[in-house]
Amino acid sequence: MKAMGGRLMPWQAWLQSETPSSRRQARLGEAYRTVLAFLGQPSAVAGLAIIVALTLLAVLAPLIAGYRPDAADIAKRLAPPSGGHWLGTDELGRDILARLLYGARTSLGIIALATGVAAPVGLLVGCMAGYAGGWVDTSLMRLTDVCLALPRLILALAFVAALGPGIENAILAIVLVAWPPYARIARADSLALRHSDFIAAARLAGASPARIVLRHIMPLCVGSVVVRVSLDMAGVILIAAGLGFLGLGAQPPLPEWGAMIAAGRKYMLDQWWVAAMPGLAIAATSLGFTLLGDGLRDVLDPRRR
Amino acid sequence: MTAPLLDVADLKVRFGSGARARMVVDGVGFTLGRERLGVVGGSGSGKSLTARAILGLLPPQAAMSAARLVFAGEDLLRADERTRHRLRGRRMALVPQDAKFSLNPLMRIGAQIVETCRAHRPAGRREARDKALALLEAVRLREPQRVFDLYPHEMSGGMAQRAMIAMMLAPDPELLIADEPTSALDASVQAEVMAVLDEQVSRRGMGVIFISHDLDLVAGFCDRVLVMAAGRIVESCAAGALANPQHPATRALLAAHLPAVPA
Amino acid sequence: MIELRNVAASFAGRIVVDGVSLSVAAGEALGIVGESGSGKSTTLRVIAGLHQEWRGSVTLAGTAPGRRSVARRVQMVFQDPYGSLHPRHTVDRALAEPLAIHGIADAAARIAGALAAVGLDGSHRFRYPHQLSGGQRQRVAIARALILEPEFLLLDEPTAALDAVLQAEILALLERLRRERRLAYILVSHNLAVVARLCDRIAVMREGRIVEEFATAQLGDSAARHPYTGELLQASRGYRRGDRR
Numbered sequence: 001m002k003a004m005g006g007r008l009m010p011w012q013a014w015l016q017s018e019t020p021s022s023r024r025q026a027r028l029g030e031a032y033r034t035v036l037a038f039l040g041q042p043s044a045v046a047g048l049a050i051i052v053a054l055t056l057l058a059v060l061a062p063l064i065a066g067y068r069p070d071a072a073d074i075a076k077r078l079a080p081p082s083g084g085h086w087l088g089t090d091e092l093g094r095d096i097l098a099r100l101l102y103g104a105r106t107s108l109g110i111i112a113l114a115t116g117v118a119a120p121v122g123l124l125v126g127c128m129a130g131y132a133g134g135w136v137d138t139s140l141m142r143l144t145d146v147c148l149a150l151p152r153l154i155l156a157l158a159f160v161a162a163l164g165p166g167i168e169n170a171i172l173a174i175v176l177v178a179w180p181p182y183a184r185i186a187r188a189d190s191l192a193l194r195h196s197d198f199i200a201a202a203r204l205a206g207a208s209p210a211r212i213v214l215r216h217i218m219p220l221c222v223g224s225v226v227v228r229v230s231l232d233m234a235g236v237i238l239i240a241a242g243l244g245f246l247g248l249g250a251q252p253p254l255p256e257w258g259a260m261i262a263a264g265r266k267y268m269l270d271q272w273w274v275a276a277m278p279g280l281a282i283a284a285t286s287l288g289f290t291l292l293g294d295g296l297r298d299v300l301d302p303r304r305r
Numbered sequence: 306m307t308a309p310l311l312d313v314a315d316l317k318v319r320f321g322s323g324a325r326a327r328m329v330v331d332g333v334g335f336t337l338g339r340e341r342l343g344v345v346g347g348s349g350s351g352k353s354l355t356a357r358a359i360l361g362l363l364p365p366q367a368a369m370s371a372a373r374l375v376f377a378g379e380d381l382l383r384a385d386e387r388t389r390h391r392l393r394g395r396r397m398a399l400v401p402q403d404a405k406f407s408l409n410p411l412m413r414i415g416a417q418i419v420e421t422c423r424a425h426r427p428a429g430r431r432e433a434r435d436k437a438l439a440l441l442e443a444v445r446l447r448e449p450q451r452v453f454d455l456y457p458h459e460m461s462g463g464m465a466q467r468a469m470i471a472m473m474l475a476p477d478p479e480l481l482i483a484d485e486p487t488s489a490l491d492a493s494v495q496a497e498v499m500a501v502l503d504e505q506v507s508r509r510g511m512g513v514i515f516i517s518h519d520l521d522l523v524a525g526f527c528d529r530v531l532v533m534a535a536g537r538i539v540e541s542c543a544a545g546a547l548a549n550p551q552h553p554a555t556r557a558l559l560a561a562h563l564p565a566v567p568a
Numbered sequence: 569m570i571e572l573r574n575v576a577a578s579f580a581g582r583i584v585v586d587g588v589s590l591s592v593a594a595g596e597a598l599g600i601v602g603e604s605g606s607g608k609s610t611t612l613r614v615i616a617g618l619h620q621e622w623r624g625s626v627t628l629a630g631t632a633p634g635r636r637s638v639a640r641r642v643q644m645v646f647q648d649p650y651g652s653l654h655p656r657h658t659v660d661r662a663l664a665e666p667l668a669i670h671g672i673a674d675a676a677a678r679i680a681g682a683l684a685a686v687g688l689d690g691s692h693r694f695r696y697p698h699q700l701s702g703g704q705r706q707r708v709a710i711a712r713a714l715i716l717e718p719e720f721l722l723l724d725e726p727t728a729a730l731d732a733v734l735q736a737e738i739l740a741l742l743e744r745l746r747r748e749r750r751l752a753y754i755l756v757s758h759n760l761a762v763v764a765r766l767c768d769r770i771a772v773m774r775e776g777r778i779v780e781e782f783a784t785a786q787l788g789d790s791a792a793r794h795p796y797t798g799e800l801l802q803a804s805r806g807y808r809r810g811d812r813r
Contacts, residue, residue, distance in 0.1 A: 018699070019691035026658045026694040197652035200618050201712065205666035206639035219656050347733045348702060462604060491603045491758040492803050499807040518731035525808045561736035563761035 037299045044295015050288030058104035065098035070253045078271045088273040096277050099255035106256045110240045114174040115229050122182025123225050127218050130190025148180040160248045170249040182225050189221040223300035230293030234286035309336040310512040314373035318354050330355050331536035341513040343523030346533035352516045356482045361389045395425040398478040402485040404465035408457040415453030418472045425476035440471040444501045463494035482514045520558040569593050575624035577610050584610045586776035597753040599763030602773035608756045612722050616644050643713040647725040649705035653697040659708050660693050666716050682711040703734040723755040760804040772797050
């Protein structure tokens with residue numbers, strides 16, 4: 001990233017300045033150092049590349065997919081991969097590639113929404129429990145234990161039985177079982193930080209407990225939670241796919257990877273591509289998130305600081 | 306004239322590379338016989354890294370070079386890792402600053418000393434245990450039998466540091482490098498630990514490199530003193546000659562000493 | 569005026585402070601000296617409102633410890649410069665925080681002033697703690713303690729983690745600040761020399777109790793001093809080869 005001759009570009013010099021002259025410069029400089037550290041790890045960059053590629057494909061699905069995902073053509077059903085249909089067609093003659101691309105939107109959307117709600121909730125609960133201690137800690141952690149004890153898929157089934165199938169309920173079920181691990185991680189970090197001198201200094205300055213938790217403790221716990229979120233993604237994708245497989249997630253004709261595997265189950269021996277393609281897509285996404293999570297852990301590990 | 310115990314010339318330690326390289330030790334050289342050499346300097350002067358470089362314990366991102374690094378006739382620059390490993394511990398010992406961080410928190414003290422005894426010289430369990438108890442007594446720990454079964458966290462700072470010294474002396478090394486051995490201890494405990502070091506070093510006739518930021522402490526314990534600043538040796542003299550410092554860094558260190566009783 | 573009357577404190581059930589009474593008036597400097605485990609740091613933390621398990625009476629300028637109003641009268645400097653600054657806050661943010669909590673305007677000028685008072689310039693203002701040296705961090709910690717303009721400063725072994733030259737610099741800084749701002753200090757240390765340097769009066773603590781209290785000028789009066797104080801004095805003289813103990 002350097003200009004010719006190994007000298008730094010002006011913006012790089014600004015970011016790497018040893019004496020920043022504003023908070024913004026300091027913050028951006030720190031972010032830049034973190035990004036550089038991240039880019040120094042090939043596996044992490046590979047993971048990020050996979051995720052970015054998948055996201056782009058999902059976003060650009062309408063432009064890239066040659067066919068509409070619900071365009072059925074019974075005459076061409078169960079066709080193997082060919083020039084016309086790169087990944088073949090499914091049991092209703094729909095182009096699998098198009099359904100994968102549109103399915104990416106659904107799947108990525110589900111996991112983004114689910115973790116987007118679960119992670120902040122877990123982070124907040126964990127930080128509060130860790131800092132407050134006493135009955136607040138006990139009651140929040142028992143609540144966490146209850147949610148952890150619930151088996152994910154069974155809970156989702158229960159939800160659906162109560163509220164009916166659909167994406168929204170699937171997301172709700174995932175959120176309910178995904179937040180406890182984040183709470184535990186955040187609580188562990190928070191417990192360690194609670195006795196630090198800089199927290200004592202904040203208390204002495206008159207900061208309220210809410211201020212300390214939100215502005216002093218939470219920023220230091222985010223790193224661990226982010227790492228866990230990335231590593232969890234693989235599991236969340238599988239839950240979403242599992243729900244779809246059981247017919248509890250997105251309802252037909254909405255394309256969804258899990259549902260596609262379920263539908264392709266009957267044809268696995270002879271027309272393997274109908275189930276295998278969505279399976280590969282799930283595997284690739286899981287791999288991407290896992291690599292990303294591993295890379296983030298090395299970069300965001302608070303002990304490095 | 307006998308060969309020196311340790312012969313160092315033009316030792317350099319560098320962190321980073323290219324434009325961002327920092328020379329943290331910049332051309333340090335000295336010889337050491339069976340005497341006590343003090344190395345004094347502020348933080349960042351490179352004194353600890355010099356010791357680590359001699360022992361081969363630098364962090365992986367550090368690069369070392371030297372014109373000469375010879376210990377008791379063995380060329381450390383050309384030695385392979387196995388030789389260095391053999392020398393380190395058995396013939397060159399390190400007493401680090403904080404024993405609480407350097408002792409294994411999950412093993413009892415006695416077990417750790419026994420392990421050290423047996424690692425460097427094959428010995429039976431009974432023999433090693435007797436030697437460990439003798440060492441604990443030699444460092445003036447009261448009730449060595451009781452201390453033998455304690456975990457590091459159950460001991461006070463002074464006790465742990467003396468146990469650490471006992472462990473390091475187990476293989477009967479010839480060179481002792483003490484890296485701020487009393488800096489983490491209370492003033493009242495420092496004297497006890499220093500007395501133990503004094504006695505053991507005299508009795509065993511070891512060569513000592515005593516690293517500290519406290520010029521007064523070093524002057525009271527060592528024969529010769531090297532003053533380091535910014536990776537270089539800026540002054541080298543006998544301990545008694547420190548009353549007339551030449552270099553500003555030495556003067557600053559001397560002036561930093563606080564009198565106990567107000568003048 | 570800070571006053572302690574018969575304060576007892578425990579740590580996980582064990583008694584570490586056992587009936588301590590002392591008082592510090594405005595502008596005075598009291599040094600509490602003792603070994604590790606003597607209870608001196610716990611006493612200080614009780615005064616600061618950071619330790620909850622205690623009995624007895626503690627008044628800080630008329631109020632009890634731990635109240636928000638105390639923040640503008642009593643502040644503290646901690647031992648470990650590496651641990652007393654938030655690792656993700658710049659120096660600017662660390663100094664702005666107390667001002668923001670108490671709604672004090674004119675933050676930029678006050679921050680610049682506080683940094684100047686401890687001998688740091690603007691180039692340090694937007695750095696993170698990991699970009700500062702140990703001595704610089706401790707200066708920032710002192711600046712943070714002073715930014716609310718307190719009358720009392722509690723100092724918990726402020727130079728124990730620093731080397732000899734830095735220690736001398738920080739002690740000189742603390743002495744100057746006390747003179748300029750007419751601050752009162754309660755300084756806790758295991759090092760009698762440090763305490764004698766900065767304080768008017770010295771209290772010697774051992775196993776949770778105050779052994780004796782006297783003016784610093786009387787430290788050398790060995791006849792009048794308690795034997796334990798004599799031991800501490802002897803230890804502070806350093807070690808000489810062949811010293812028999």
